[in-house]
Amino acid sequence: MLDKTYDSATVEPKIAQKWDEADAFRAGANAKPGAETFTIVIPPPNVTGSLHMGHALNNTLQDIMVRFERMRGKDVLWQPGMDHAGIATQMVVERRLAERQQPDRRKMGREAFIEKIWEWKAESGGLIFNQLKRLGASCDWSRERFTMDEGLSKAVLEVFVTLYKEGLIYKDKRLVNWDPKLLTAISDMEVEQHEVKGNLWHLRYPLEPGVTYQYPIAFDEEGKPTEFETRDYIVVATTRPETMLGDTGIAVNPEDERYRGIVGKHVILPIVGRRIPIVADSYADPTAGTGAVKITPAHDFNDFEVGKRTGLRAINVMNVDASINIKENEDFLEGLDNPAALHGAWDELEGKDRLEARKIIVRIFEEAGLLDKIEPHTHAVPHGDRGGVPIEPRLTEQWFVDNKTLGQPALESVREGRTKFVPRNWENTYFNWLENIEPWCISRQLWWGHQIPAWYGPDGQVFVEKSEEEALQAAIQHYLSHEGPMKAYVEDLLENFKPGEILTRDEDVLDTWFSSALWPFSTLGWPDETPELARYYPTNLLVTGFDIIPFWVVRMMQMGLHFMKDENGNSVEPFSTVYIHALVRDKNGQKMSKSKGNVIDPLELIDQYGADSLRFTLAIMAAQGRDVKLDPARIAGYRNFGTKLWNATRFAEMNGAKSDPHFVPEAAELTVNRWILTELARAERDVTEALESFRFNDAAGALYRFIWNQFCDWYLELLKPIFSGEDENAKAEAQSCAAYVLEETYKLLHPFMPFMTEELWAHTAGDGQEREGLICHADWPAPSYADNVAADEINWLIDLVSGIRSVRSEMNVPPAATAPLVVVDANSLTRERLFRHDAAIKRLARVEAISLADTAPKGAAQIVVGEATVCLPLGSLIDLSAETARLEKAIAKNDQEIARIAGKLSNEKFVANANPDVVAAERERLGELEGQQSSLKVALARVSEAG
Structure with a gap:
C-alpha cells in the first residue's frame, strides 16, 4: 500500500539514486x-x-x-x-x-x-x-x-586553422564593443541598453575663415523660410562631447536646404584645430537635433560607416581604459600645425577619464562662446553586462570571421525547410540577422579561454597552426625561402635556437561563442x-x-x-x-530582475512544492509564442493535481485494484470501463500528437483533464457502487480496469512528473511487490481501443449530472436538498439511459425522483441535454426573490467595473503610454469580468424561469 501522503523531499532523492544506480539515462538505454x-x-x-x-x-x-x-x-x-x-x-x-x-x-x-x-x-x-x-x-x-576539455579544444584548433587557411578568419581593424573596465572587446549579447537621463549639448563649430551661409530662422504657414541670419558656424548636437576630439567630419542630409550651400566646405575643430569637411550623407536626419551630425568614425558604429562612405579618417582618441590619449597620439597629431595656443587644453585633457573630459570640453566650449545650448535628454546608453560601465566603440585590430560567406548556406537551409523553427515566426529573427550580418569579432583580451593559435615572427608575419611546433616549421620555411635581411636574422637565431626567440604567440583568446x-x-x-x-x-x-x-x-x-x-x-x-x-516572467507579467526584487528561485520552489509540480506548471503554461507568467500559487495548484492522482491510486488500491497482466481492454464488459478505456485512448493520442508537434501545454492540458476530471472525478465516482456491490465479476473487472488505466496514465504523465510516476510505478505491482523495471524504460502507450457507443453514453450521463449541478449552484440550492427531475421529449435511447443510470443520477445530482413528461412543468429551471429538456422545479427550495435581488446587484456591480476598464482601454493615450504589461493585465481582467457577467445573466434567467 502506498504511503498516505506523497513526500517529494523524501521520494525525489531516492528516485534519483535509483536512476543513477541503474544507469537509466545512458545513450541508447531502452x-x-x-x-x-x-x-x-x-x-x-x-x-x-x-x-x-x-x-x-x-x-x-x-x-x-x-x-x-x-x-x-x-x-x-x-x-x-x-x-x-x-x-x-x-x-x-x-x-x-x-x-x-x-x-x-x-x-x-x-x-x-x-x-x-x-x-x-x-x-x-x-x-x-x-x-x-x-x-x-x-x-x-x-x-x-x-x-575547455582536451577534445573540444582540439575541435576549436581544427576549425580556427581551417577557416584561417580558407580565408574565412582574418585580422582587421574595425570598431568593436569595448569594455573599458574589463579591458576587452565584448559581443553584442554582452551589451545591455540602460535608459540614462543625460543632456544633448549643442556645440558651435566655426567655419573656416571667410565662409558664411544664410540660415533660416523664421517660416510661413507652409514651412517656407521667411527670414535668415548670416552664420559663420554650424551647430551640432551630441550626447558625447568627449568624442569631438576625434571628429573628422560633419554630415548633413543632401536634401536639407539649410546646409546645401556649405557641403564641401570645412570647419575648424575647436580645441583640436583640425580642418574637417562638411559632407552630404543620408545618415543625417534633418528632423533630429540640428540636422548636422558630428562624425567620429573611431568612436561610433554609425559614424564608422559614414566615414567609410565619405572617405573620412578614423582617429582613436582614447586609451583602453577610456582615458583621453592625444598628446603622444600619432594619429591625432597627424596633419595638425600643433599650435601652442591649444596645448593648455590638451594638457588638461590628457589622461582624464572620458566622463571627466566631457565636463572639461563643455566648459571650454562655454568659455569660448561656442556652447549654443543644453537640452535634457533621456536616451539608451550601452553598458557591458559584466563590467557594468558604458561600453566604448573602439577602433582596434581584432580577429574576425567572415560571417557573410558562412551565413549563406545557413540562410538557405532554413528557407528550404531542412531546419525548421517552432514557432515559425522566429525564422524572421534568424533571417533578419543573416541578411544583415556583420563580421564576427572573435578575439577577446582575456586569459581564460581558447588562446588563439597564431604566432608572430620578428617582422610581424603571422603563422596560424595547431601547435607552436607546426607554426615554427612554417615560419622557418617562410623566412628561409625569402631573400633579405629577415632570412639572415632568422638563420642567426636558428644557430643558437632558444624557444620563444623566433615566434611570439597572440595573447588573445577566442570569444566563448566560438567553441559553443x-x-x-x-x-x-x-x-x-x-x-x-x-x-x-x-x-x-x-x-x-x-x-x-x-x-x-x-x-x-x-x-x-x-x-x-x-x-x-x-x-x-x-x-x-x-x-x-518564451520568457518566464513573474505573475504580473514583469520580467524578473534583481533590481525589481521579483526573481523566483526554482530551487526554492522545488524545496517547497517538489520538482514535479514545478515541471508540470512550466509545461502546461508553455504555450508556443506566449511568455510564462509564473505564480507560485499555480505551482501549489499543480502539486494538488499530483496529490489527486496519488490519492486516486490509494483509493483504487483500497478497493482491491491491482496490476493484472491478464487484463485485456477489448474484453471489458461494463459500460463505464469501456468508456474510460476509450477516453484513455483519446488522451494517449492527444498527448502523443501534442508532443510530436512540441505543443507542451496542450499535452499537459490533455493529461490534466483526463486525470482530474474523467478518471478521478467521474470514473472512480461511478465505480463506488460497483466496488461496494455484490457482483463479484463486475468488481473484478473494475479492479483490473482501474489498475490498467492507472498504469497507462503513469506512463503518459512520466515525462512531465518523473519522480512521482516512478514511485507510483514501483509500488503498484500488487501484493506488496515492487516492480523490477523502471517506468522511464516502459513502453509508451499505443492507443487502439475505441467504443464510441459506451463513450457517448457515459459522456451523456456526465453532461446531465454536470448540468444539474451547475443549475443548483447558480441558484444557490442548499447542497443537501434533493429535487425532482422531469425529462421532456426524451427519445427511446434517452429513456433507456435514464433507466440504466437511475441510481447514479439520483446519487450524483441529488435527485429524489425521475419522471417523464410531454411538457415542461411551470416554475422549473430548464437545461437541454441531447434532444431532451431536463426540468428542475426548484421554487420550493430557494427564496426566488432574494436570489433575484442578489444576482441583479452583482450584475450591476460588474457592469460598472466593465465600463471603467473598457473606458481605459478605449483611451488611445493610456494604451500608448502605459506599461504594456499593465495594458495586458487590464485586458485580461476585462475578459474575466465579461465571462463572469455572462454566467450571472444565465443564472438570473434560470431564476426567472423557476419563478
Missing part, C-alpha cells in the same frame, strides 16, 4: 533493436552558473521530449555539458583572489592564474549539474563535456571519426531561448554546415528542428 536515434545537445550552462527559471523551463521541455522518445524505444542521447564562460569565470576568480587578499592576475602571471581557474572549477564549478539533476534532467551524465558554435559535433568527438559522431549526428532538436538565436543558433548552423558532410559530400545541418521557448 532502445529497440534497429531503433532510429533521437539526439539533443543541452544548451551548455556557464560553469559559473546556478539554476534560474529560464534554465528550469528550457531543461524541463528538453527532458519531456527525451523521456517521451526514450519510452517510444528510440536510441536517445541527451548530451550534457558546460561552457567555460570566459569573462564570467575570469571575473569570479579575480574577485575570489581579491577577497582572499592574494596577488591579482597580472602579478601572478598567465599560467598561474589559469591554474587558479582550474582549481576553482574543480571546487565550485558545475554546481548547476547537480541542480539540473534535482529538476529531473535525464541526460547521459557519463558523457559530460566542457568547452561547435557544440553539436565537438561533443561527439569531432574532428575524430568516433562511433558516437556517426551514430548521433546530426541531432534532432534544439531547445533554446529567442535571445541567443543570432549568437548561438546561427553560428551552430554556420559551423555545422561548413564542417559536417554526408557520404556524398553534402553539408549536413546540426539539427532538424529549433524549438524557441
